[in-house]
Amino acid sequence: MNLLFWGLVTGIFFGFLLQKGQVLRYDKQLGALRLSDFTIVKFMLSTVIVAMVGIYFLHDFGLVALKPKTTALGANIIGGLIFGAGWGLLGYCPATAVGALGEGRWDSLFGIIGMLFGAAIYAEVYPALKTNVLAWGNLGKITLPGVLGINHWIVIVVLIIAFCSLFYWFEKKGV
Amino acid sequence: MNVFKLNSWSPYVAGGMVGILICLSVLITGKYFGASTTFVRSAGLIEKVFAPERVEKMDYFVKKKVRIDWQWMFVVGVFFGSLLSSRISGDYRKTALPPMWETRFGPNRARRWVIAFVGGIIAMFGARMAGG
Numbered sequence: 419m420n421l422l423f424w425g426l427v428t429g430i431f432f433g434f435l436l437q438k439g440q441v442l443r444y445d446k447q448l449g450a451l452r453l454s455d456f457t458i459v460k461f462m463l464s465t466v467i468v469a470m471v472g473i474y475f476l477h478d479f480g481l482v483a484l485k486p487k488t489t490a491l492g493a494n495i496i497g498g499l500i501f502g503a504g505w506g507l508l509g510y511c512p513a514t515a516v517g518a519l520g521e522g523r524w525d526s527l528f529g530i531i532g533m534l535f536g537a538a539i540y541a542e543v544y545p546a547l548k549t550n551v552l553a554w555g556n557l558g559k560i561t562l563p564g565v566l567g568i569n570h571w572i573v574i575v576v577l578i579i580a581f582c583s584l585f586y587w588f589e590k591k592g593v
Numbered sequence: 594m595n596v597f598k599l600n601s602w603s604p605y606v607a608g609g610m611v612g613i614l615i616c617l618s619v620l621i622t623g624k625y626f627g628a629s630t631t632f633v634r635s636a637g638l639i640e641k642v643f644a645p646e647r648v649e650k651m652d653y654f655v656k657k658k659v660r661i662d663w664q665w666m667f668v669v670g671v672f673f674g675s676l677l678s679s680r681i682s683g684d685y686r687k688t689a690l691p692p693m694w695e696t697r698f699g700p701n702r703a704r705r706w707v708i709a710f711v712g713g714i715i716a717m718f719g720a721r722m723a724g725g
Contacts, residue, residue, distance in 0.1 A: 421622060421624075421662070421663045422661070422662070422663065422666045423666075424618070424621065424622045424624070424663065425624070425662070425663035425664060425665070425666030425667040425670065426666040426667070426669060426670045426673075427670065428614065428618050428622075428624070428626075428667055428670060429666060429667035429668060429669060429670015429671045429672075429673070429674060430670040430671075430673050430674035430677065431614050431670075431674060432611060432614060432626065432667070432670065432671055432674060433670060433671035433672060433673060433674020433675040433676075433677075433678070434674035434675065434677060434678040435602075435607045435608075435610050435611050435614070435674075435678075436607075436611075436671065436674070436675060437674065437675040437678035437679050437684070438599070438601060438602040438607045438678055438682075439601070439602060439604045439607030439608060440601045440604070441604065441607075442675060443691065444691030444693060444694060445691055445692055445693040448691075448693055449693075457604045458604075460604040460605055460608065461604040461605075461607060461608035461611075462608060463608070464604065464605045464606075464607075464608030464609045464611075464612065465608045465609065465611040465612045465615070466612070467609070467612065468608075468609045468610075468611075468612025468613055468615075468616070469611075469612040469615040469616060470612075471612075472612060472613065472615070472616035473615070473616060473619060476616065476619070476620060481620060482619045482620055482623070483623065485625055487724050487725065488724065490724070493722050493723055493724060494723050494724065496719075496722060496723075497719045497720065497721070497722030497723025497724065498719065498723045499719070500715060500716075500718055500719030500722060500723075501715075501716050501718075501719030501720045501722075501723055502719070503715055503716075503719070504712045504713065504714070504715030504716025504717070504718070504719055505712070505716045506712070507708050507709070507711060507712025507715065507716075508708075508709050508712030508713050508715075508716050509691060509694070509709075509712070511628075511716070511720075512628040512629045512631075512632060512668075512716075512717065512720060513626075513628035513668065513671055515713070516628070516668055516669075516671050516672050516675075517671045517672065517674070517675040518675070519672060519675075520671070520672040520673065520674070520675030520676040520679065521675045521676065521678070521679035521684065521685055521686070522679065522685050522686045522687045522688055523688045523691070524687065524688070524689065525688070525689060525690060525691065525694075525702075525705050525706065525709050526709070528705075528706040528707075528709040528710045528713065529709040529710065529712060529713035529716075530713065531710060531713065532709065532710035532711060532712065532713020532714045532716075532717070533629075533632045533713040533714070533716060533717035534632055534635055534636045534639065534713075534717075535636075535710075535713070535714050535717075536632070536713060536714040536715065536716065536717025536718040536720075536721070537629075537632040537633040537635070537636040537717050537718075537721060538636040538640065539714065539718060540633070540653065540717070540718050540721040540722065541633065541636065541637070541651055541653040541654055542651075544651075544652055544653035545652050545653075547722065548652070551722070552722070585605070
C-alpha cells in the first residue's frame with residue numbers, strides 16, 4: 419500500500435517536470451529525431467548527469483542498490499530498432515504518451531491503446547522469442563565501469579564532460 | 594514571480610530536477626523509473642476480464658505479475674502531474690493534432706489516429722523486446 423502511494427506521488431512530480439520541460443510534445447520528440455530541436459536530449463542528459471552522480475554517491479555510502487538491466491545484444495538491438503520505428507510514427511514514448519494526454523494532447527490516446535495491443539501481442543509471442551532472439555548475445559548485468567575495469571567516477575566525469583560539450587554545441591547552434 | 598505559473602522551465606533545470614527525483618525515489622523506495630511494463634500489466638488486467646485462466650497460464654504475464662504495483666501508480670501519477678502543471682500555468686489545451694503533423698499531413702484526424710495506433714503497437718513491441 420505504502421509503495422503504491424509513493425508510486426503515485428513520484429509519478430505526479432515526474433509528470434509535472436516533464437510538462438514544465440515541454441517534452442510531452444510530438445513536435446519536440448520528432449524534433450529530436452529530425453535533429454532540429456534537442457529539447458528532449460537536453461532534458462534527458464541533464465537527468466542522467468544528476469542521477470548518475472547522485473545514485474553512485476549514495477551507492478558509495480551503501481545507501482542504495484544498483485539495479486543494472488541485463489545486456490542482451492539481440493533483444494536490445496532488434497528491440498531498439500523496432501521501438502525506434504514505432505516511436506517515430508507515434509511521436510510519444512510510453513510515459514510521455516500518458517503525460518501528453520494530461521496536458522490535453524489527446525491524439526496520444528490512440529497511441530496508448532496501440533501500446534496496450536503491442537504489449538498483448540508481445541505476451542503472445544514471448545514463448546517463441548524466449549528461446550532465440552532474446553537469448554542472443556546475453557552479456558549479463560554489465561556496467562560501463564565494470565567492462566572497462568576502472569573506477570566509476572572516471573566514467574562519470576568523462577560522461578559529464580561529453581554531455582556538457584554537447585550542451586555547449588546545442589546552445590551555440592541554437593537548436 | 595511564481596515559477597509554477599510559467600509555461601515552461603529550461604529543459605536543463607526540469608531534467609536535472611528529475612535526476613534528483615530519481616535519487617530520492619531510489620533512496621526511499623528502491624524504485625528506478627520505468628513505464629512500459631505497466632502496459633503489459635494493464636493489457637493482462639484487461640485480458641483477465643475476458644479469459645482469466647488463459648492469462649494465468651501465459652509465460653509473460655506470469656513473469657511480469659499482472660497486478661497494480663508501484664510503477665502502475667507511477668504512470669497514473671504522470672498523467673495527473675502533467676494535468677496539474679498545465680492547469681496551473683494555463684498551458685493545458687485540448688489538442689487533436691500535433692502542429693508539426695498537421696503542417697506535413699493536413700487536418701485529417703483519422704489519419705493521425707491510425708498512425709498513432711500502429712506506431713503504439715510497434716513501439717511497445719520493441720520496448721518490451723529490448724527490455725524497457
